Amino acid sequence: MRLSLRSVDKSFGVTRALENVSFDVRAGAVHALLGENGAGKSTLMKVVAGALRPDSGSLLLDGEAFDPTEPSEARRRGVAIVYQELSVCPHLSVAENILLGVEPRRFGFISKRAQNERAARALSPLLRGRASFALDATLGSLAAGDRQLVEIARALAAENPRLLILDEPTSSLSGDAVARLFAAIRELREQGIAILYISHFLEEVRQIADDYTVLCDGRHVQSGRVADTTNDGLVMAMAGRAIAPHERHPRERGEVALRVKDLAGERLPLAANLRLHRGEVLGIAGLVGSGRSELLRCIFGLEQASRGEVSVGNRPTAGNPRRRLAESVGLLSEDRKGEGLALGLSVSQNMTLSKLSALTRHGLLSATREREVSQHWIARLGIRCRDGAQRIAELSGGNQQKVALGRLLFHDVDVLLLDEPTRGIDVRSRAEIHALIQELAERGKAVLLVSSQLPELFAVCDRIAVMHRGVLGEARPVNELSEHDLLLEATGA
Template sequence: MSVTDLRKRFGPTHALRGVTLSAYSGRVLALIGENGAGKSTLLKTISGAHQADSGQMQIEGHLYAPSGPHAARHSGVAMIYQELNLAPDLSIEDNILLGQKGTGGGLLIRSRQRDIVRRALDQVGLRHLSPSDNTGQQSLASRQLIEVARALASDAKLILLDEPTSSLPKADVARLFEIVRRLKQQGLAIIYISHFLEEVREIADDYAVLRDGESVGSGRLDKIDDSQIVSLMVGRDVDDLFPNVPHTPGSERVRLTNLSGAPYPQQVSVTLRRGEIFGVAGLVGAGRTELLRTIFGLDYLREGKVHVDGKSIPHRVRARMRAGFGLLSEDRKGEGLAQDLSITENITLGNTRRYAKAGIINLSARRTDSQRWAWKVEVKSHSVDQSVSELSGGNQQKVALARILQQDAEVLLLDEPTKGIDVGTKAEIYRMMGELAAEGKTIVFVSSYLPELLAVCDRIAVMARGSMVEVRNADDWTQEEVMAAATETQT
């Protein structure tokens, strides 16, 4: 597969400004770049979801210009999106065969179809599943592999993977990588988007870096180091991927006493200090998200107390917000932001009374305030009137952070704030967290990415089965010790 000088505009926005790259059979090409660099637009253009304004694509030396995703599939190109594109109420067989050619001159020959489905499932390690099983009842990892099986059933020559591991636990990531290696051995070409450089190193052979819709570098991965890749991504030298802003934890601000939910958390007791970044590690399902939601008053509280400055706070969201709590949800699209509203409306959600007088909202004051917060967290946009849905993932996350800061939150509950964000924007988020801690704010930072917890936090707690099993200063942990603490009570 080759792409030459590909260009694509959406109104005044140049999404692709002349992208050139090549993907080879039996190799994985890592497509790398910041949020908004044009990676997803490029894959959607290759897969037929968008039509290029100019430029040329070729497959096996033949011109390729699909009229849509269906035409791309019949040309051997299969796209697997980060947000899975399956019909959960249909069977696995029906999902795999959606959009495929018939097996009998316009007639559906179920026996042949089932053979195709079984072969595809076998190729992705899902031999134990029955084609008649309901798709929606499968695990997230299995559904991801069902998408791959669908690509194989269409005789794909090129598979496009857009952040396939963003929601998978470590064991399922390893399983997916094993399938990708097997597909390489079968001679398929794979283009793979990931924000994790260690993932890229493990699975990819070649790289191509996009910046602001342009190709800025490509080649073999073994010929370039991580700092050079990041420099290509952001257009400048990056000395520190984990900026360390000096801050000193102070006196106790929050005390959790025997906090228990249904079923999680379980008997969590800990104190949180002013000016502290308190990390929470653990496996998927350990109760980390439930802990934050219970602290914020969203989830049911079976027993326990939350004290702020020695005062017990009622278990209601409004009471917790008045006490200075702000929650940044892991589910940015579903819970963290109103996608169809503007940046201004999202930043000021939940605090519009600040701009109201006699029942009338001062729109000018609200817009000015949102501009100030958008500037503070460095949101990149045309204006604060722009819809949040039009922003990159990293800028959406900054808007969500600005919203809780605008609410005067002093205790920030951040659930996977760097999930799905490029390394350059991650560094900005880490710097912001350090600056907020230096201002005296208390930050509770949930993450599945251990390097960032160890680099950014003052203390780290490990959770397992809803319980906080151990708390240490970050300098006293290693990655191996964190994983051991997370797993020893899970087995």
């Protein structure tokens, strides 16, 4: 066996990301690692790549103990990883990128000739049957697919490459580039290298992988040969539970509050149509990277639309956040810390930022009014903090998220665009936020909810639409849907 995992455990605080995971990866085979969002795939690959250390359990590489303390050590042992987000230096050349950190030196100088030879050797299996690109081209001038090949070549530039980990390598590639990538992967397999291939796309897994392992909630569910299984079987294993259709009573649906017609962004989404009614929660399911967040951001005007219309009320209007807020549309950002909240500011400052006009008296902000507003929402949403003056960075994730939601409630928007509102927060806050969303819909608000948690979508939505590779499917009532259908549709199987 090339790589063996034996009872690997890893926890972050109280969350158990990996629980007693054991499986084997053969040399000269492509091994697909499957699972829903949050199943533990990323944690697992980081453990193998040396970016994280397991709490307990052991790893064996070609039968020898393998316990890298950092990625560079794993790389020396021939284990390399290519992350989903490409990490290349755009200002350096192809050759310089490939040998970054392992530059051939002579007396402290980089040997240009040796560098080019080694870079060419690392690239050659990846370029079978297609035109090469210049080793001295700067990375910034290359297409995404070629940049990825350079990054894979960097992984192969180690002395003795044994295991290559690819994290969702096709998520940002066009069809052509995917075909070239697969050709390169097959070539590496021929050379006896093991490839751990992380993907959501079952079609892809069928094309390229020999073996598979399914993770669910951090636990190993099953492993085997891809040829011996069906898509249905894999989906069932990924969901990790018996899937039954959910029964729900529809709410009173009002007039159309938001209409999106043939909307496309600069990159994503490719095409989206939807009608969101008052008194309705419309869910958007789909894989990470399928364009769900981009859809919300295009609607809100944080990203440029390249085509299509968004109408709030009767007329289509061009989007920018300021106008949308004036039209009573609010967005809850998926990136709570980077965008949703200004971490340096206080609870009350964050809560009131979008509607400071409600706090002014004679042109000056009223500290009293600000305190009243924050006190009201802190009590109303059960935010656990000292007072409104506390810095938001000191709050827990769940309470931070409630402040971000509180901002939309204080602004009193009619249409709420919620992007992963319960990501990374505790169970109690999650339940509270679910109840809040239901209550808002009952009060006639319109909610568009993006979530990677299927149970969450089924718990709060009236209708659900699936986003697959940038295209939004038709919204259907939840009682006509099953998690199974959604997973199949989302994975394109």
